[in-house]
Amino acid sequence: MGYQENIRRVVPYVPGEQPKVTGDLIKLNTNENPYPPSPKVKQAIEALPVEEMRLYPDTTAAPLVKTLAAYYGLDPAQVFVGVGSDDVLATCFLTFFAGSRPVLFPDITYSFYDVWTALYHIPYETVPLTDDFHIRSADYMRPNGGIVIANPNAPTSMAEPLSVIEEIIRNNADSIVIVDEAYIDFGGETTLPLLKKYKNLVIIRTFSKSRSFAGMRIGFAMADASLIEALNNVKFSINSYTMNCTAIAYGVATVEDEPYFREMIGKIVKTREKTGAALSELGFTCLPSAANFLFATHQTVPADEIFTRLKKHNIYVRFFKKPRIDNYLRITIGTDAQMERLVEVLKEELCNI
Ligand code: PMP
Numbered sequence: 001m002g003y004q005e006n007i008r009r010v011v012p013y014v015p016g017e018q019p020k021v022t023g024d025l026i027k028l029n030t031n032e033n034p035y036p037p038s039p040k041v042k043q044a045i046e047a048l049p050v051e052e053m054r055l056y057p058d059t060t061a062a063p064l065v066k067t068l069a070a071y072y073g074l075d076p077a078q079v080f081v082g083v084g085s086d087d088v089l090a091t092c093f094l095t096f097f098a099g100s101r102p103v104l105f106p107d108i109t110y111s112f113y114d115v116w117t118a119l120y121h122i123p124y125e126t127v128p129l130t131d132d133f134h135i136r137s138a139d140y141m142r143p144n145g146g147i148v149i150a151n152p153n154a155p156t157s158m159a160e161p162l163s164v165i166e167e168i169i170r171n172n173a174d175s176i177v178i179v180d181e182a183y184i185d186f187g188g189e190t191t192l193p194l195l196k197k198y199k200n201l202v203i204i205r206t207f208s209k210s211r212s213f214a215g216m217r218i219g220f221a222m223a224d225a226s227l228i229e230a231l232n233n234v235k236f237s238i239n240s241y242t243m244n245c246t247a248i249a250y251g252v253a254t255v256e257d258e259p260y261f262r263e264m265i266g267k268i269v270k271t272r273e274k275t276g277a278a279l280s281e282l283g284f285t286c287l288p289s290a291a292n293f294l295f296a297t298h299q300t301v302p303a304d305e306i307f308t309r310l311k312k313h314n315i316y317v318r319f320f321k322k323p324r325i326d327n328y329l330r331i332t333i334g335t336d337a338q339m340e341r342l343v344e345v346l347k348e349e350l351c352n353i
Helices: 002-006 040-047 050-054 062-072 084-096 113-119 162-170 192-196 225-235 245-255 258-281 303-312 336-351
Strands: 079-082 103-106 124-127 146-150 177-180 201-206 219-223 284-286 293-298 329-332
Touching: 040 245, 062 079, 062 219, 062 245, 079 084, 079 225, 084 113, 084 177, 084 201, 084 219, 084 225, 103 113, 113 124, 146 162, 162 177, 162 192, 192 201, 192 219, 219 225, 258 284, 258 293, 258 336, 293 303, 303 329, 303 336
Parallel strands: 103 124, 103 146, 146 177, 177 201
Antiparallel strands: 079 219, 201 219, 284 293, 293 329
């Protein structure tokens, strides 16, 4: 007893395994980008004097905030950056969900949401997706203390049309609606144009997927200036210096390289379509993906069996032992060569079962 009683006990989020990438290991389990960040980052590395690191970084990460605001046609007062979108989302949960009504999010979605609700003692209710994994806007027309929607959703990979998301935002003017657009650069319609219309919308984005920067940890929120101010007040109540000077400088360099960004997205989308077709020939069904991963189930072979067999070949994918989705595998889109190898191994293994 004693101090034991004073310890905050939480069940943490469990990220996908990060095995050492050596030799023939193919890592398709955490939706990282298989291509390197923009080559412009190399110049930013050279331009950043090490001597400057003795100083604290800009508390508002102003160069990055300004660059993002200009890129998305917003005022800098409408942008908030953090240490990956997990940091931004956690700050949003802490800032925007301080009421007593339950926060709503789908039963199948990013599994960090219920970890934050537990950590911050936020009441919540999950809303079941339809049998074919769609979000039904009518299900969100009830009293609530906030709403969180990932669009495209994870791990389903499916995007809902903007009209469905807008209906949820429009009919919940008294709630803050967070739309987590971690995967939007790979497909689906962004809610960005809706920022002009709705003051209760918060859009979350990340550099981890489409900008090949999972290791740099950059995420951001876009919303009405009053909401961004509230986020900053909470952030400045915990840690003024969340963004280090390297992340700020490299982040700016990445956003400035639009042609490279478009080219990499194009490659991944093409590989996604090719891989989906190859998997369906092997007896898989993939949900329609608007993301940089596929969510696939096999007609006859259980997902956990395939997961284990792939691992023996040093191919890592993600398997969630959770109701409704425990016969699916989430497969990140890698390079063409990696996906060809995956298909080859699957072909071989499925013949042996
Ligand atoms: N949102 C969703 C839907 C995700 O899948 C992820 C990736 N795990 C994140 C947010 C967090 O990504 P990051 O912290 O790397 O920006």
